[in-house]
Amino acid sequence: MFNMNKKAKNKVKDENLENSIENQEQHQEGHIENESAEIEVESNNEENEEQVDPVQAEREKYLRLYSEFENFRRRTTKERLEWMQNASKDLMVELLPVVDDMERALKSMQQAGEGKAAEGMELIYKKLYGTLEKKGLKPMNAQGEAFDPEIHEAVTQFDAPTEDMKGKVIDELERGYFLNDKVIRFAKVVVGK
Numbered sequence: 001m002f003n004m005n006k007k008a009k010n011k012v013k014d015e016n017l018e019n020s021i022e023n024q025e026q027h028q029e030g031h032i033e034n035e036s037a038e039i040e041v042e043s044n045n046e047e048n049e050e051q052v053d054p055v056q057a058e059r060e061k062y063l064r065l066y067s068e069f070e071n072f073r074r075r076t077t078k079e080r081l082e083w084m085q086n087a088s089k090d091l092m093v094e095l096l097p098v099v100d101d102m103e104r105a106l107k108s109m110q111q112a113g114e115g116k117a118a119e120g121m122e123l124i125y126k127k128l129y130g131t132l133e134k135k136g137l138k139p140m141n142a143q144g145e146a147f148d149p150e151i152h153e154a155v156t157q158f159d160a161p162t163e164d165m166k167g168k169v170i171d172e173l174e175r176g177y178f179l180n181d182k183v184i185r186f187a188k189v190v191v192g193k
Helices: 002-085 089-112 115-134
Strands: 137-139 152-158 169-174 177-179 182-185 187-192
Touching: 089 115, 089 177, 089 182, 115 137, 152 169
Parallel strands: 152 187
Antiparallel strands: 137 177, 169 187, 177 182
16 A cells, blocks of 8 residues: 555656656747747838838938027027127227326326316226226236237246246336226237346
């Protein structure tokens, strides 16, 4: 009896093993069928892509055109803003000699001792200069700075009074100005050598 139970158990184990082998074979067959179905779907997608390709090409063309237009719009907006900021450049350049003359007149009046006239001239000068500053005019400070050919115009060179003044601006003959951070007049300077 003991042997029969063992045989029956072995028979059940064999049947379970056969069933699991059959299930694995079916699973593999199903997997192969799924793979072939996926390949068919992919080939159908490729066929659809070939059919959609003109639409995709038109979409890409539209996107490129749209981005070019956006770049153009930004560039023209920036140029318009710069143009508006620098529209008064010509007027500023023509007024700078008047500002220089007023500065010289103020110095000479103060040195001559003409107190009342100097005060009146100073009020007019401050008002004019304040208006120009509101429009974006800034003076350049060149005295004692290192010579920079981008913003300074060297009129002449003299021996530097000290070693640390070599290559630096010793004297400023005519003040330079910026209009909205752009040079509208270069500073005429004397450079130490």
